[in-house]
Amino acid sequence: MHATLPLLKNTDFPLLRRDRLTTLQVNLGYRCNQSCLHCHVNAGPTRRESMSEETVNEVLSYLTATAVGTLDITGGAPELNPHFRSLVRKACARGVRVIDRCNLTIFEEPGYEDLPEFLAEHKVEVVASLPCYLEENVTAQRGVGVYAASLRGLQRLNALGYGEPGSGRVLNLMYNPVGPALPPSQYALEADYRRELRARAGVEFNQLYVLANMPIQRFGSTLISRGQFHDYMALLRGAHRDENLGQVMCRTLLSLDWQGYVYDCDFNQMLGIGLSGRRVHLRELIGRDLRGEPIAVADHCYGCTAGQGASCGGALK
Numbered sequence: 665m666h667a668t669l670p671l672l673k674n675t676d677f678p679l680l681r682r683d684r685l686t687t688l689q690v691n692l693g694y695r696c697n698q699s700c701l702h703c704h705v706n707a708g709p710t711r712r713e714s715m716s717e718e719t720v721n722e723v724l725s726y727l728t729a730t731a732v733g734t735l736d737i738t739g740g741a742p743e744l745n746p747h748f749r750s751l752v753r754k755a756c757a758r759g760v761r762v763i764d765r766c767n768l769t770i771f772e773e774p775g776y777e778d779l780p781e782f783l784a785e786h787k788v789e790v791v792a793s794l795p796c797y798l799e800e801n802v803t804a805q806r807g808v809g810v811y812a813a814s815l816r817g818l819q820r821l822n823a824l825g826y827g828e829p830g831s832g833r834v835l836n837l838m839y840n841p842v843g844p845a846l847p848p849s850q851y852a853l854e855a856d857y858r859r860e861l862r863a864r865a866g867v868e869f870n871q872l873y874v875l876a877n878m879p880i881q882r883f884g885s886t887l888i889s890r891g892q893f894h895d896y897m898a899l900l901r902g903a904h905r906d907e908n909l910g911q912v913m914c915r916t917l918l919s920l921d922w923q924g925y926v927y928d929c930d931f932n933q934m935l936g937i938g939l940s941g942r943r944v945h946l947r948e949l950i951g952r953d954l955r956g957e958p959i960a961v962a963d964h965c966y967g968c969t970a971g972q973g974a975s976c977g978g979a980l981k
Contacts, residue, residue, distance in 0.1 A: 668884035669935050671893065672963040678909060680959040687917040689736040689930060689976065690715075690723055692745035694922070696767070711740065715922040720747045722924055722946055724754050729950045736917075736976065738765040738930065743779055756786045763789045765838075765976075768817030769810055780817070784824040789834040791873065791976075792818065797860040801842050815865040827868040836871045836978075844887060844896040846903060846971045847874035850979040873978030876900070876967045881934050900966040908973035911980040914959050920946055928959045930976070937962065 693714035727735060735755045742748055742764065755762050764783060770776050783790060794814055795805045802811040818835070825831035837857060841847050854872035861867040877883050879896055887893040914929040918939070924946045927933040938944060941960040973980025 666885040666888040668880045668888070668893075668964075669937075669962070671888075671897075672879070672935070675961060675963040675965070677961040677963065677965045678906070680909065680912065680915065680961060680965075682954045682957045682959060683915040684955055685730070685732055685916060685918060687734040687736055687913075688723070688727065688732050688920060689738060689917055690751075690920045691738050691922055691930070691933065692740065692742040692748060692751075694740045695744050696740040713922045714745050715747065715924075717747050717750075719922070719924040719946075720751050723751065723920065724758075726946055726950060727755060727758055727760055732760075734761045734763065736763040736765070741767055741770045743770050743776060749782060752782075752786055752788060756788075761789065762786065763791055765791045765793070766817075768792050768794070768814040771817045771820060772813055780820045780824055784821075784826065784833055787832050789836070790821060790826060791836045791838055792821075792869075793838045793840075794818075794857075795838075795840045795842065797857050797864070805840070805842055815861075815867065818861070818867045818869070819865060822866075822868055827870055829870075835869045836873055837869050839872060839874045840877055844877070844892050844899070846899065847876055847974065847979075850874040850972060871978070873976075874972075874974065875976070875978070876970060876974040878931050878964050878967045880931060880964055897963060897966070900970045901963075903970035904966050905969055905971070905973065905981075908969040908980045911973065911975075912965075912968045913975035913977065914968075917976075918949075918954075931964055931967075932960055932962075935962065935964070 694711035695714060696711065752762055771779050796802050799811040802814065821827065821835055824833065826833040826835035839847060839853060850872060853874060857872050879887055879893060884893065887896055917929065919927040919930045919933045921927065921933050926939045926944045926946055926949065927937065928939055937960045940958050968974050
């Protein structure tokens with residue numbers, strides 16, 4: 665796989681500084697039951713990185729010691745980590761809002777069939793990856809059979825009250841473009857998703873998030889192989905908007921890898937760019953206020969400020 669950091673580290677991206685921390689995004693490991701073309705984590709079935717119980721307990725200690733209100737759990741398929749359910753239970757017991765970034769097909773893996781019920785019991789907010797409402801586009805990105813399994817997963821969540829207003833069970837969908845293009849208007853695309861998924865499978869959801877593909881890891885390597893990397897970077901840089909800088913997720917979020925090391929965002933984690941450019945463990949941050957500290961940036965950051973902007977919570981504008 666082609667390394668993308670050498671093409672990104674020399675940058676003129678504007679200086680950013682941290683605001684009040686609201687979200688701890690925790691990567692429980694890179695193992696996944698899928699290998700998606702757009703995956704910036706390079707996750708897949710052969711990956712073995714997985715957060716230990718000791719590090720999970722350090723996450724819980726950090727949540728107890730700080731005012732961070734949201735635990736955003738990701739992977740890989742985070743549910744494959746053996747400590748996933750324990751982390752969810754204990755975080756919920758602390759009154760923390762818990763988000764599970766779910767690929768939906770995990771519900772059909774042996775031993776995970778009861779996951780929808782577990783998530784519903786604890787009112788875990790589900791952010792489900794569904795890169796398109798059209799089967800051919802999902803197949804191109806995520807493989808044969810994923811589309812049908814994803815719809816079945818969404819139907820199971822709906823049957824448990826997910827996506828129903830007032831149920832307390834939030835279901836949001838995540839869209840990525842199929843190739844090297846900026847995502848369309850989140851507002852307009854959400855209307856299309858709602859109409860098409862309702863007609864095709866009777867599926868309901870709360871919101872659609874759009875996220876630009878980052879020129880790193882598997883997607884970035886594919887761009888290099890196809891001779892599209894520099895054109896894509898030119899697209900991102902040309903669409904940069906200064907007004908998005910105040911809302912980028914790295915100002916209020918910390919990203920944690922499976923070993924407990926901290927990064928300014930999930931994308932920096934995948935590039936190995938530590939917090940403010942340094943290697944820092946979560947345990948070192950208890951009692952430390954990060955407001956005002958510089959954020960490590962590189963050219964991939966233009967992916968978050970291009971056009972309507974992009975973050976793990978969808979468009980910025």
